[in-house]
Amino acid sequence: MVTTADRPGAARTEVVRLPGGGSLWVVRAEGGVRDAEHPALRAVARSGPEHDAAVLDLALVPLVTAPGVRALVHHAHDLTERGSSLLVATDDPRTRDRLTADTTLTVVPTVAAAAAACGAPDTTPPAPGLDPASDSGNSPSRGRTDGADPELARLRQEVRHLRARARTHPLVSRAQGILEERYRLPDERAAFALLEASSQRFNVRLRTLASAVVTVPRPRSPDHEWFPRRERQAPPALAFQPGLRAATANTSEVLSAVLRRSMEITDATMGNVQLVDPVTGDLRLEKHHGLDDDFVDFFDRVSHEGTACALAAEHLARVTVTDVATDAAFTESARKAILATGSRGCHSTPLLAPRGRVEGMVSTHHERPVHALSAAQARALDEIGDQAGRWLEWYQRTVVLDALEHLHFTGSTWG
Structure with a gap:
């Protein structure tokens, strides 16, 4: 035994x-x-x-x-x-x-x-209007966007929508150009129809599929499989979320479960999940809970410095920031955005693939400065990070490649 x-x-x-x-x-x-x-x-x-x-x-x-x-x-x-x-x-x-x-x-x-x-004692007073001892947990930023001015809220929502389109449109257009040239398609509309058909058939987000078209090495020729002799692997288990079927789940379902379970473990009221953008290498915000619109706008994309999640990606290890107000890990603009949403402490845990590649990041945010995690909490978060990281790698190497193979076959036989 x-x-x-x-x-x-x-x-x-x-x-x-x-x-x-x-x-x-x-x-x-x-x-x-x-x-x-x-x-x-x-x-x-x-x-x-x-x-x-x-x-x-x-x-x-x-x-x-x-x-x-x-x-x-x-x-x-x-x-x-x-x-x-x-x-x-x-x-x-x-x-x-x-x-x-x-x-x-x-x-x-x-x-x-x-x-x-x-640790040195915390002698830094909270930012005005952000008293960590307050029971309300509300910040001035939250109050601005709670619907007091419906027209302002509508305009802000419209601006966010336009920003999202501006970020996604160049990537999709680039993928359309590649497909149009590769398969001698008549125009960009035909290329978009090709993308859309594979996206819907395999339940892969259009942006994810466009990223793969841009980053994955091109097929040898239209007459050959894109990924010959590819070995199909069984999906890794997602034991942290019983009932979630790893083989049929989509990315949105898995990331929602990652965020929900991480917040439960750390007793957090706010949190977010990011994925690594395969084109730029930035961390891209995918899911969030309890965070205001200004936070979502500011941290829509995170580069390689100035935040706890960037530091966690660099170390390939979780980073706990006990007090955002005094920590030099943040740029001043990032610190203000975090404090304005009502967060004073955070835990950022990488979603790691087996060979140590960062697939994404889950961060929980807390209204007061935090302590280091217990051993049980740390282990539970690490298990979520490992399981989600393995699943995300499997998804890219299996489901996304299936969608690309279908796109390749359809494009090769176009017309």
């Missing part, structure tokens, strides 16, 4: 941004820590000079052997020589006693306690 202590070791990393500046490199360990080969210890060693300290969370570790303790001490000394430090988080009395006996290891009960010990 294989016990929890005998399971292979695993490690998950995240970054906790501290109020007033600085950050912690957090490594969540699983499985028994028996020696220096545990993945969590190798992950601890990756803590860089940009982090104030590394924190090894042992909340899900059932056993730390004497060789494991010696390995921890070695890493603690190594980090000290590099100008950093190692804190070990555990609330298990036996593990704590083993770690503190005849060692210089610093032990704290939780990652949140480590963040509290390392």
Whole structure:
């Protein structure tokens, strides 16, 4: 029988941004820590000079052997020589006693306690009209768009619609031009009809299909399959959302489930999900809840810096911002947009494909500054990120390619 202590070791990393500046490199360990080969210890060693300290969370570790303790001490000394430090988080009395006996290891009960010990006190007052202690949770921005002026609301909705069309139209037009030239179609309307037919048949969004036409290498010729000898894989399970059938779900259903479950785990009232745009590499807003129109407009597309989600994509790890008002991760314009919607803290978790490629991001937003997540919350969010990331990769390699193959066949036989 294989016990929890005998399971292979695993490690998950995240970054906790501290109020007033600085950050912690957090490594969540699983499985028994028996020696220096545990993945969590190798992950601890990756803590860089940009982090104030590394924190090894042992909340899900059932056993730390004497060789494991010696390995921890070695890493603690190594980090000290590099100008950093190692804190070990555990609330298990036996593990704590083993770690503190005849060692210089610093032990704290939780990652949140480590963040509290390392973080500077928050002395920054909230922005005017954004009192985090308020029970209303309303911001001036929310009040502006709640329908007090129906004409203004209508105009704002029209502007958002026009912006969305302006962003999508060039991509679709580019795909139309490619198809028109490739299949010698009579005009752009025929190219659009080709796109639309495959989009509807395979329930793939037109924008997604147009992106694939633009980014996927072209077929060898009209007389050959676009993807010969392609191996079809079974869809990965979406265990975080019972009842959601992975084989027949569409992207909208999966992302809605990702957002809903992530908000439940973190007890959040606001949140959003983004996908990586295959053409630009930006994070593109796909789903949101509880966020006002100004937030949605501002963060419709996020580039590679100036936000927590961009930082999470860079680290390939979740980023927790304990207090938006004081965190240097944001540009000033991004900070104002987040505070105006009523958010003071956030957790941004990447949706990761198996080889570490970011497929998207789910972020939960909170009306007050947040603490570091518990080990159970962190594991649950990581599982959502892993399952959704694998499914999104499968969807692109299976359903979207099926739609392209159908489009190719139809285009090759046009007329």
